[in-house]
Amino acid sequence: MAAVLPPEKLSETHRPTLDRALDAIRSRAYWSPHPEHPKAYGEDGVPGSLGPAEGKAAFDAVLNTRFDLGQPGTDGWVGGETSPYGPKLGVEYPHVDPDVLLAAMRSGMGAWRAAGPQTRALVCLEIIARINARTHELAHAVMHTSGQAFVMAFQAGGPHAQDRGLEAVAYAYEEQTRTPSAADWAKPQGKRDPLRLHKSFTAAGRGISLLIGCNTFPTWNGYPGLFASLATGNPVLVKPHPGAVLPLALTVRLAREVLAEAGFDPNLVALAAENPGEGIAKSLALRPEVKIIDYTGSSSFGDWLEANARQAQVYTEKAGVNTVVVDSTDDYRGMLSNLAFSLSLYSGQMCTTPQNLLIPRDGIATESGTKSFDEVAADLAEAVGKLLGDDARANGLLGALVNPDVKARLEAAPELGEVALASRAVANPEFPDAVVRTPVIVKLDGSGPADGAAFLSECFGPVSFAVAVDSTAAALDLLRRTVREKGAMTVGAYTTSPEVESAVEEVCFDESAQLSLNLTGGVFVNQTAAFSDFHGSGGNPAANAALCDGAFVANRFRMIEVRRQA
């Protein structure tokens, strides 16, 4: 049977997008093929896409159903997602027998390898396009698993995640095609005939790739590994966080649909859901068939994977302690409002949210004179308070706390030091059971050993520390120590001094951290844009990989050479 989606049709549709993506990763200028405004979808929007009402209806229709993917090796049904906004999702997913499923996943690998880098990339782009068309549905799924507010779930869980997936495909394609598929080699031998060989080079995937998803950004953190592995020839088994299965289950369904239409084995992408507490990630990660693992989550399990899943290439994003050095500014209000937004967005539940704001004890220079440490802390508290003063706006920015652990950390934070800004509960009229909280800011002493224990641990959630340091130099020392020992996904700094700017840069170069300088407008330290910004550095303890670079894709396949006498 001929494929519904033959390579030439895929090429006509998607090759121009791939080329634009390849240009973008080379120039690192702004680019995205995925509109981020909800109104851009539906009638008169992205062709074939679901509009707001259709997306909501599609989401509602999947609730309280059995999500049958037709996978081999299904030995039961599991599910137990509860929205951080209150409702139970009631969706049941296939539970798998890995002995059956992994074997089935491997059987399609030869044809997928033989398809070559371009066809694999184009199939991935078709999958991403199908996902994009259902962004409204996915937005509800992300919202009701992560607790993100709708607009963020729509943008970060939709177009921005799709951008990161496409970026990974572009890197994967480029990496595989750096070596030509064939070469003729002729080595001169003086007066004798040259030695001649014909050589072929085939990008061969390593084996099954395991994606271990997270609760807070199931698609944004999941798509890079999923598409990097699939585009480089590997089947991908998706093991979502038990609290955030639906966004990845919807993704797997679309991937399987496209693979089948393009004439490939749909089992190249499969889902492995689990009962809460079952811990199948651990046993899957040690299977000999699993050669690649992508993981986002706690440092303890990430470190365990790196140490124990020795048969696999392991890519981790773990926890870090993000720091902002506040030395001086010529736009004090801009700095405060920028920081206030960064601390508030998704209740600080981003791996990129600043935790420690290092502020010299004697104050900082601003365009309106020196501001003391206490003034900066108080003014920042006021800025956050104003930003979140209106409950509707607060709900739109904060979203809901993803789980009770976050709430517990938030509630324990005032015991750590003097509270500069207390957290308050925000009522959500649409979802009365949602736990919505504004951030707490606690003042700590950068020289105090007891305080150090607090600010040198990751306190995931809406908790930040205004840390008094002896000087900017002391702030840089603490920054260096924090990144080296604890890792960091982001570093921010505010300074009007070129010397301080250079010194912060040197620390970030030395310790491998991504730096945002003097952000006072509409870009925030916790946001990175695909095709232009690297997410994490892969060089400090917060993550062993960056999204996305050559290192993220180059070891997901091996280039196999066959040489013959010519």
Added chain:
Amino acid sequence: MAAVLPPEKLSETHRPTLDRALDAIRSRAYWSPHPEHPKAYGEDGVPGSLGPAEGKAAFDAVLNTRFDLGQPGTDGWVGGETSPYGPKLGVEYPHVDPDVLLAAMRSGMGAWRAAGPQTRALVCLEIIARINARTHELAHAVMHTSGQAFVMAFQAGGPHAQDRGLEAVAYAYEEQTRTPSAADWAKPQGKRDPLRLHKSFTAAGRGISLLIGCNTFPTWNGYPGLFASLATGNPVLVKPHPGAVLPLALTVRLAREVLAEAGFDPNLVALAAENPGEGIAKSLALRPEVKIIDYTGSSSFGDWLEANARQAQVYTEKAGVNTVVVDSTDDYRGMLSNLAFSLSLYSGQMCTTPQNLLIPRDGIATESGTKSFDEVAADLAEAVGKLLGDDARANGLLGALVNPDVKARLEAAPELGEVALASRAVANPEFPDAVVRTPVIVKLDGSGPADGAAFLSECFGPVSFAVAVDSTAAALDLLRRTVREKGAMTVGAYTTSPEVESAVEEVCFDESAQLSLNLTGGVFVNQTAAFSDFHGSGGNPAANAALCDGAFVANRFRMIEVRRQA
């Protein structure tokens, strides 16, 4: 003080070579800037190079001296190299205090990083050019540490090693420059002004790179890691095999000389020699300053490094069991003479030498009829015997056994099965103490469990097994099992059947092994050419890295982004 070698001078001299190297890794056609004929050096040859007599004199002059590199942290002198050809070298090298030396090595890292990818690449090319000019000297050093015959020591230890170093520099340069050094990013905001950021991207080395050298190919296996790390901004500490210090010590001296002339800290490259049995590789490998390790040697220590040096990126080339599948041929004599050469070259002491020749029990089809298993084994034995019948030629091909362990394995081999070809001792008139031996070929049964224990272990040295298998299909099963369980640097196959050819290819794609098909002329399965052939796949147990590809360089540095509001 102005540098003797400013960037513009380096660029004038070496940028064209770098561009040619970049072209070569993209086309994978034949290319080398390093002549491989000994006569191409000296007067009328490579400008400024040592001729044969000068090279020998330079080598002789270094014997029985103290090799002072002027390194910080030198706390004694060590050395005890004995040539496999007999003479003691009598050279003393600095023994180091790592607390002092590692700190000194790190202090030059900032300026080396700031120099940028192009200047780093050009400095590396100047080092390689200086090495190339002293190829005759290095050839003697390689010969009298590895036991290679002079011509091989000259070529593999000289121009071919230099090619591999240059190839690594080209990959490193390309990888670092895939991301531009700066980008302006403007994100449209509908009717509002776009969001604008200025971004800079800096390739930052990870930290100290440790090269753990091997005894048999100190330069060929050492240069890729050395130059990949140096070109990506990392200081390199060279820890040679205690039996093969001199080639790398000469290399380190030249690197330090060039670094200083170019205005950089010479301690960016340093030597760590040791007393025999001291085992400093283990303690150095666990130092927190060491972020990258390149290693060639035994699987046991390679596996230990991968498991324990968790703070570092670890690139290993370990042991494997190389297989040749013999199914059929239309050039029986060509096949035999090609295999005979492969088994004989450097007494089988190459990581790429075939060990197991899988031959169907019922024989193989050839242009002159079916040849039985016994006939093939006997004819191959005869071909080897003829190739090495003349002692002068045998000495030129075989070199000397590198150490007593190899000799012991060779002497024990006849106990493993029926001997198809016995080893013989070859007298070396110039070096009467050299242990020169022709290869042994032992017949084994591919179905015999006892025999399996023999042919499924690496028997490093001039020992090969003619393994009788039930069929070509059985050979392919055994090939698959061997590569998967034991690893392989090379796979060879002889067949006239397109179906068998495809089947062998599929095994190599599945199990990640590099394949040479039907070699009957002047190219041998155990040789790979830089810029065109990959050495190892990095995807089976014999090695976790290939020479050279993107994966070999991409994680030696991290790309650090600094973004500022525009």
